Amino acid sequence: MDDPVDELIAAEAPHSARHIWILGRPRLIPAARPWAPTSFWSDDIRDLEPVRHSHGDEIVANPMDGDAGPVPDQVWMELPESLDALDDTLSALHGLAAARGATGLHIVAGGRIRRMNKSLNTVAARWFDDVHASLGRRRARVLHFSSPRAHPARGAGWPRHNQISTMGLEVELVAHGGVFHGAGLDAGTALLLDQRGTMLSRLPSRPAILDLGCGNGVIAAALALELQGAAEVQARDVSWLAVDSTRRTALANHVDVDVTQADGLDGVADESLDLIVTNPPFHRGSARDSAPTRRMLTDAARVLRPGGQLWCVYNSHLPWGEHLDAEVGPTQQVARTKAYTVTRTIRD
Template identity: 40%
Template structure:
């Protein structure tokens, strides 16, 4: 019997704070609603999607004796937290992590899902389950009521003939889906990633469902693009930190053919999207796309130029911690005299933090919503 307690689960290496939690009531509700299905499932027939820090995976293993669990987490810090929490609970041999696809979902009979914020992400997940899982698969997807909408039922209803909503408990709710709609009725081919041609920029942007802003270009990124030609003109290499779909990396690589560009993001969907964006713009041999938690894989004082449009959400919580983590790592990786170009919502007031964590920071531009700064490495 493993030494398992929900209370021992940690978010590390993700941001930790008093108001940020590794487990909540929706995790417990999903596991309770799935108890009967988990009891009947055989080894290797359970899949967990978007488990934040391991509560679903380790709860299924410890409380329901499930083995051979297949797991996909979009966020790398969550995947790393699951590894650490599994070691602590003595459950490392109960699961394996995989990318979204046939290997993850083939013949799955029970799928547990923490509902993603994005309807597009849910649509891609549901489509993959429909195409690859067993015909008798049961999907138990849950979340906090304040983050759920009726549109989630409609998305699941596009892929499953049966969709039922559970009664609420502790401000959480579960949606159960079953009877996947066969490919004879639904498309057998995934529509993901989707792509949009942005003629004004001369770029094709590709996006998987969980990628921020989808195949559009968010207004912060558009504003930072206005300063592309001013970003350390003598740089021989550059990093697009938190690259999303890879717009900044693609635009910079196209404008400077001799520059070596690396694009990093901790989201698996973002990395897959950025690689597709590079391929669509014939930049696959000029831009290296990596899945990384901030810049952990990059050596100290190794970057001449870093571009950053930082998120201000951690999951569903508005929190400055993720931006500060990115600033700190950028400061570590930036060479003396190197430049970090950042765009941020003006009301967030990041300039003092950038000066403290990176180096002298000056404002380069400001519009009605955003500020662009350049920080020089110490």
């Protein structure tokens, strides 16, 4: 195994496992299977689909789904950087174990040392009586969580609800812990939504609108509220936590949004959309790789109708304006602050 985190998780896991649940680290599957029956989940559909393909549907189990099947006695997982993401996952695993009276749950959570901090242990101690760290090896470390607490410190619970206001529009956001900006409004997204008067002014009747990379669903919900049923609003994201949050946000605001978990614009019909609105991802996980975003933006040229618009907000130092101008159509800067730029691109 060439990944030090995978290697350490497999080496540190107690050898007594009866059923192992791997979260977010597909390359651990071959290490786990000779020991015990194995389940797998990844929030990102790009990691989940290949596993579904090679191991079948039976291996897939989502810890956020209260109906997830038998509760394993071991979980081998990627340690998220976000404390809220960890809290949400541990809350779900603790809840599943408690509902089935399973007290022997042992979690082995691994990550790179430079991305870890002591607060992760504090979060885990809300849910487990026994929380301790391994010795680091090859810049990786694992944390062990066991003995689920009889009376965990639940806090406000997940998913979180939050009422935000954007230029006179009230939106209730609902979000899981691992979603971009949680149940809050990102400053770049706020700048983008501030332009919605112009954005929605030149659309055909009953336009087809897509919130691309929807996160907590704030863009889809705000536009659906603004247009009050006079549009077909869709949303998509690679993350299950994001699509579930967006569905809940739409429900909380009593608007119809058609939400899909998918990679970029895969499966969207050619020339089928009038408007795409996006605060695109900057990088995948912790790898500073902008290729997926580049691909996703380029593909907008295929799915927009001629004359259709792409509205985008991004960090002002990024090259997306030039990229859109070259690949999709004439691109104009609509708003700019020191931190963020909003552009409108019209498909040629």
